[in-house]
Amino acid sequence: MTDWFELRDDEERAIAMFMSRIANVRVPDPESPTVSSSTLWWKAKLLDKWEGERRAQLPLDIMQPIEIAGGLVAAGLLLYWSLPYLL
Amino acid sequence: MTEREFGEAYVRWSSRLRRYVYRIVGSAPDVDDIVQEAFLRTLRADLRGDDEEEWRRYLYRVATNLIVDRWRRQKHERLSETTHEPASPRPHYEDEATVAKIFDELKPRERTLLWLAYVEGESHEEIAVSLGVGRRSVKVMLIRAKRHLRDLLQARGVLAKS
Numbered sequence: 567m568t569d570w571f572e573l574r575d576d577e578e579r580a581i582a583m584f585m586s587r588i589a590n591v592r593v594p595d596p597e598s599p600t601v602s603s604s605t606l607w608w609k610a611k612l613l614d615k616w617e618g619e620r621r622a623q624l625p626l627d628i629m630q631p632i633e634i635a636g637g638l639v640a641a642g643l644l645l646y647w648s649l650p651y652l653l
Numbered sequence: 654m655t656e657r658e659f660g661e662a663y664v665r666w667s668s669r670l671r672r673y674v675y676r677i678v679g680s681a682p683d684v685d686d687i688v689q690e691a692f693l694r695t696l697r698a699d700l701r702g703d704d705e706e707e708w709r710r711y712l713y714r715v716a717t718n719l720i721v722d723r724w725r726r727q728k729h730e731r732l733s734e735t736t737h738e739p740a741s742p743r744p745h746y747e748d749e750a751t752v753a754k755i756f757d758e759l760k761p762r763e764r765t766l767l768w769l770a771y772v773e774g775e776s777h778e779e780i781a782v783s784l785g786v787g788r789r790s791v792k793v794m795l796i797r798a799k800r801h802l803r804d805l806l807q808a809r810g811v812l813a814k815s
Contacts, residue, residue: 573796577803580812584802585771588756591749593675601689603663607656610696 659696662708667692670716673772676756677720677764687723691716713773717765717783724761755805763798770795 573581654662671688678684695712756764762784769775769783777795781788806812 573799573803577799577812580806581767581799581802582771584752584755584806584811585767587752588676589672589768589772591676591753593672600667600685603660604656606663606689606692606696607659610693613693614697 654696654700658703662705663692666709666712670712673713673768674716674720676753676768677761678723679757683723687716687719690719710775710779713769713775714783717769718785720761720765721784755802755809758805759798759801762794763801766791766795766798767802 667688670691671684674687674691675684678687691712694715695708698711698715700708700711759767765784766780769780775783777788777791780795781791784791786794803812807814
């Protein structure tokens, strides 16, 4: 019985031959001008810069709501403690 | 990697990668977007510029992932695209258009597997990484793809039926 995982030699050869033919079939030219390597290079640099800025800003963005909440709690406590003196 | 090294890699690999993406995706207008995005992501991955083989593998892996993402996004369209028209019996494939047409009759994943295995010469392990599946699955999927291609070649009389 033939192993399911195996094709006959002539089938393997035909597939390999077909794949070498399809690899060499011409592909139509791009419809729009392709991007140059230097454009891609500078785009990557710009994206890296933005990513770096975003990473640097991230701790500040996380801390900001915590600072506001802390300030509100402190103000509430101060008001609570000073309330007897104010009344 | 320096800008000069990237320029050289771009010249060396862009048309070859474009041919791969075009053969898998077909005549879709986003072939060039996929190629461009693959180069951009590979460049940003900060690989060593002197290891060309690693660079090439990573480039193809990214391109393959982008193709897979595209399939997922266009799942419904893809399902309708994969309904094959009946193969008309032809004795041989003589011209490039016929060769391309036979290849287009395969499912996109089968085209990817066959291209990576035969044209790029990737191992089962490398294909598994590119497609995000197990090595054993690649073996099974590849044999299915080969059997499907064999059937298409037999239907056209290129290969004798067993």
